[in-house]
Amino acid sequence: MSFAESFRALDFLEQAQALHKLQTEPSGEALAALMPLFQEPTGDTAADTMVRNSIRTLLQKAPESIISGLEHPHLPFAALCRDLAGEMQLDEAAPVLVNQLSKTSDSASLHETLTALGRIGALEAIPVFRDHMRNADPVVSSLCIQYLGMLGDTGSIPALSDIVAANETEERYAVCDITTWAAIEGLGRIGASAHAPALSELARFIHHRNPEARRIVQETFVQCGVTAIPHVSPALLDSDKDCRIMAANALRDIAHKASAEPLINALEQGAASDPNVGFAIYEALGRTPGVKSLVALTDALPIEQEPTTLLAVVHALESLTSAVVGKRFLEIITDRMAARDQQAQRILQAVMEAHAVKLFPHLYADPVAGRILVSLILKSKNTETMQVFLDALAQCQGELARKDEAAIRMGMPRDEADRPKLLAIDDSTAMRNFYRTHGAIIGFDVTLAEHGRDALDIVEALNGTFDVIVVDMNMPVMDGIQFTEKLRAMPLYATTPVLMATTESGRSQATLARKSGVSSFLPKPFTPEMLQNRLGKLLERAKR
Structure with a gap:
């Protein structure tokens, strides 16, 4: 038997x-x-x-x-x-599998054979992956693109670039398909293998017409790290300001000191003449520690007057603060006060908005700057801001510090529960600081989120609803358009006013945002008064 x-x-x-x-x-x-x-x-x-x-x-x-x-x-x-x-990465199996592909007709078998070849990682499979990278089945094509990237195939760079470019046409830019997604990541993988042309090619799409593709490009550069810096940097001087902003944001998120030189070069070439570009560059310099960054930021402090741009400068200096920086910061404020211009007041306002608690002790010790700062903190009407500076004051010595602590405690708002609720979503810390401060001043109970996914988590956990939402367009993890689409699918938020604050200048981007459910737009940069006016109109319209 x-x-x-x-x-x-x-x-x-x-x-x-x-x-x-x-x-x-x-x-x-x-x-x-x-x-x-x-x-x-x-x-x-x-x-x-x-x-x-x-x-x-x-x-x-x-x-x-x-x-x-x-x-x-x-x-x-x-x-x-x-x-x-x-699974066992048997190189000897590759020739047999390659031969079998010529006899395979059904999609499932094709997918499984390609997957096995990809896991083996044999270079002899590259021609097969190239043959199928434009397969009619997007799952098959994206799989082949993924493996070409993993194998570092420089020969596929032109074809991958063509795939990404095709997704920018009038007929296709509204949706980032999985093949485009795979092609972007494929170029990144090839570039990360020290094949520079792939990253230079990817930089062509730093301001891709589709927001999701744009986000994937940004995240791919960040994953490549310092290797990507020389390929991203030329876009800082692009004729398209949106490209310049996206390049600065990528260098900000790569967060390496090697980014300082191209960022400063862009400033010297006049890039900060556009406030949105200046904002992005200054914020990036705050993530690139070094003497050159500090010099560029302190040089900007006495001259940048646009509120959000100045806030970016102060926030960047706060992140790089040392005793030397604090001393120089106070010298600049003292000099501006002596000149009797308004820049000292603007800088101190930005210190308060930025929650610059590292700079605070250096400024509070000055009899004039310290009094102005306490006054601004009291006027903020924001519990979080007041508590942050209460904690900072607790570290300061002297009777005056105790009196100021008592005054701030007495000035804490008592009626926040009755305020309309504002959710502000932006990946920029400086912009979140701006919303927190000015949203409270104009009468809102403000909640902040770093990106769309973070905001959705907040919305889903909340008992009740927000009265109005302000959202940026370009953010990591989940962009503003994706967030709005998902928000509108929730019955409680089907008609909630959504204001998109953005640097984007293209009409096609506004069209995509409108289709997702955005109610209105506020071009960056904007003043507190502009924000108040737009939010007020949206709330009035919602009540009708």
Whole structure:
């Protein structure tokens, strides 16, 4: 009686013991004994699973059986061998699998064979992946693109670039398809393998027409890190200001000191003449520590007057604060006060908005600057801001500090629960600071989020609704358009006013935002008065 016949007559525990004993036999003989059970299962799920697992174990001990099994007439066994060849990265399997692809017609088998080849990582599979990178099935094409990226195939760079460019046409830019997504990441993987042309090619799409594609490009550059800096940097001087902003944001998020030189060069070339570009560059310099960054930021402090741009400068200096920076900061304020211009007041307002608690002790010690700062804190009407500076004052010595603590405690707002609720979403810390401060001053209870996914988590956890939402367009993780689409799918937020504050200047971007459900737009940069006016109009319209 054969093993298979006797196996079928055993109970479950006896079957387990028989399989365990069989695995001590030579692999070839054991596999031959088990094949009838694999080809004609018992019908008992537990027993059939044990048989399959036993065959896997035996094959893993005998790679040559996997190679020969790739062409076994019993297709499920051949499929098992194919999966194991990929799992074990058997180079010897690659020629057989490549040959099989020429005979494969069904999509499922094609996908599985390509997956096995990709997991093996054999260079001889590159022509096959190139052949199928434009397959009609987007899952197959994106899979091939993924493996071309992993293999660092420089020969596929032009084709990958063409795929990304095709997604910018009038007919296709509204949606980022999975093939485009894969092509962007593929260029990033090739570039990360020290193949510079791939990253230079990817930089062409730093301001891709589709917001999601734009986000993926940004995240790909950040993943590449310092390697990407020389390829992103030329976009800082692009004729398109949106490209300049996206380049500065990428360098901000890469956060490496090597970014300082191209950022400062862009400032010297006049990039900050556009306040949105200046904002992005100054914020990026705050993430690139070094003497050059400090010099550029302190040079900007006495001259930048636009509120949000100045806030970016102060926030950047706060992140780089030392005793030397604090001393220089106070010198600039003292100099501006002596000149009797309004810049000192603007700078101190930005210190308050930025929650610049590292700079605060240096400024509070000055009899004039300290009094102005306390006055601004009291006028903020924001509990979070007042508490932050209360904590900072607790570290200061002297009777005056105790009096100021008492005054701030007395000035804490008592009626925040009755205020309309504002959710402000922006990946820029400086902009979130702006919303927190001026949203409170104009009468809102303000909640902040760093990106769309963060905001959705807040919305889903909230009991009740926000009265109005302000959202940026370009953010990591989830952009403003994606967020708005998901928000509008929630019954409670179907008609909530959504104000999109953005640097984007293209009409196509506004069209996409409108389709997602955005109610109105506020071009950056804007003043507190402009924000108040737009929010007021949206709330009035919502009440009608």
